[in-house]
Amino acid sequence: MSGSLSGLRVLDLSRVLAGPWSAQILGDLGAEVIKVERPGSGDDTRNWGPPYLTGADGSSELSAYFLSANRNKQSLAIDIATDKGQELVRKLVSESDIVLENFKVGGLKRYGLDYDSLKAMNPGLIYCSITGFGQDGPYASRPGYDFLIQAMGGLMSITGQPDGAPGAGPVKVGVAMTDIMTGLYATIGILAALNHRERTGMGQHVETSLLDVQVASLANQAMNFLTSGTVPQRMGNAHPNIVPYEAFPTADGDMVLTVGNDEQFARLCDVLGHPEWAGDERFKTNRARVANRKELVPRIRQATVMRSTDDWVGALEKAGVPCGPVNTIDRVFSDSQVLARGIQRQLNHPVLGAVPTVGNPLRFTLTPVDYRSAPPLLGEHSGQILGTVLGLSPEQISSLVSEGILGKDCS
Incomplete structure (x- = not known):
C-alpha cells in the first residue's frame, strides 16, 4: 500500500x-x-x-x-x-x-x-x-x-x-x-x-x-437565525439569501439556475430575452431580488417554459450563467463529466x-x-x-x- x-x-x-x-x-x-x-x-x-x-x-x-x-x-x-x-x-x-x-x-x-x-x-x-x-x-x-x-x-x-x-x-x-x-x-x-x-x-x-x-451543518441557515432572530422556513428549492437560485420549469422538464452575482443575472436576462430586468431597481441587485422574489421568479418561470432544458442549458452555459439539468441518478452516471x-x-x-x-x-x-x-x-x-x-x-x-x-x- x-x-x-x-x-x-x-x-x-x-x-x-x-x-x-x-x-x-x-x-x-x-x-x-x-x-x-x-x-x-x-x-x-x-x-x-x-x-x-x-x-x-x-x-x-x-x-x-x-x-x-x-x-x-x-x-x-x-x-x-x-x-x-x-x-x-x-x-x-x-x-x-x-x-x-x-x-x-x-x-x-x-x-x-x-x-x-x-x-x-x-x-x-x-x-x-x-x-x-x-x-x-x-x-x-x-x-x-x-x-x-x-x-x-x-x-x-x-x-x-x-x-x-x-x-x-x-x-x-x-x-x-x-x-x-x-x-x-x-x-x-x-x-x-x-x-x-x-x-x-x-x-x-x-x-x-x-x-x-x-x-x-446548518451553516448559513443557522447564522440567518442567530443574526436576525427570524426562524428559517421551508422554501422548496428556493434559496433564502440568493435569487434566482432554484429550479425552473422548461418545455420538457426542469433546470436549475444558480445565479450568484449581479453580472450573471444581467447575462441571464439577455438570454431570456428580457434585458430590461437587469436595469429594474427591483431586480438590479441580489438584495433587491431577494426582497422582490415574488415579482421576479414568476416572470422567469414564464420565460423558461418556452424552450427545452437542453436548449436553455446550452444557451446559458455559452453566456456564462451557471445552470444545469435536474438529472435522475441513471443520467448522473452517464454524464460526460462524471x-x-x-x-x-x-x-x-x-x-x-x-x-x-x-x-x-x-x-x-x-x-x-x-x-x-x-x-x-x-x-x-x-x-x-x-x-x-x-x-x-x-x-x-x-x-x-x-x-x-x-x-x-x-x-
Whole structure:
C-alpha cells in the first residue's frame, strides 16, 4: 500500500454508516482497516435490502447499502461479548493506531474496550467515538439514527415545500447526509489527532455526534437565525439569501439556475430575452431580488417554459450563467463529466465477481487513492488477520471457531 495513510492500522468497531464511511475514507487513503463484526449477522447494513449484489453461483450476496461504505476493509467476525473475544480485540488494539466505534455511550466499557481501558496498553492510540447525541448531556444515552437527527437537528424544518404549497411538509434529504457528514467530521478529527501524535507521541480520544454535526451543518441557515432572530422556513428549492437560485420549469422538464452575482443575472436576462430586468431597481441587485422574489421568479418561470432544458442549458452555459439539468441518478452516471472523472469504478471480488463502486472524490499527485479490495464477506479475513497480526496458528484459530469466539465462516 502506498497511500497517504499507508502504514497505519485502523480497528473499525463501527457499523451502519457514519463510522463505516469514515473507515472507508481512511482505507481509501492507504490505511489497513480491520472491520470487526458480530459472527453470524455482521454489520446491520448487510441485510438492508433489496437490492443485493449476488455472486454468479447465487451462494453469496451483499446489500447495495453495505457495498456503499465498506471497500478497502478486511472483515474479522469475532464475538466481543466473550472474554476471549475481548482479549483478542485488546491484542489487536495494541498493534493498531486508530480505533473507530459508534456504540452507545458506555457500551464498550463493560467489555474493557473503552478509551480509558485501552490507552494504558497503547498510549499513542487515537480512539474515535461516534454517537447520536454525544458523550454527555441529557440525551447522551439515546440511540441516534440519521432520519431522527435530521428532524431534531433542524434540517427537515428547512427542507420541503413551504406551508400552503402542494405537498407541503417537512422532508428528509434523499440520502443519509447527517451520517455522511458525521463520517467526514470524524475523519477530520482522526487526521488532526494523527498530526498531534506525530509531534508529541500522544494519542487521544476524539468524539463527535450526529446531532452536533447536524447543527454545525446548518451553516448559513443557522447564522440567518442567530443574526436576525427570524426562524428559517421551508422554501422548496428556493434559496433564502440568493435569487434566482432554484429550479425552473422548461418545455420538457426542469433546470436549475444558480445565479450568484449581479453580472450573471444581467447575462441571464439577455438570454431570456428580457434585458430590461437587469436595469429594474427591483431586480438590479441580489438584495433587491431577494426582497422582490415574488415579482421576479414568476416572470422567469414564464420565460423558461418556452424552450427545452437542453436548449436553455446550452444557451446559458455559452453566456456564462451557471445552470444545469435536474438529472435522475441513471443520467448522473452517464454524464460526460462524471465519466471523464472516472467516478464509477469496478472492484474484483473472489466470490461476487465484478463489484461496482463510487470512487473517492479526492485526487492526489503523489499518493493516489488505492482501490484495493471490494467490501468483504462476513469474516472473510478472520484467519488471515489473526494469523498475520497476532501470530495465531491454524489450530488456535480452529479452536476459537469451535468455541464460538470466531464466526464459522472464518477463513
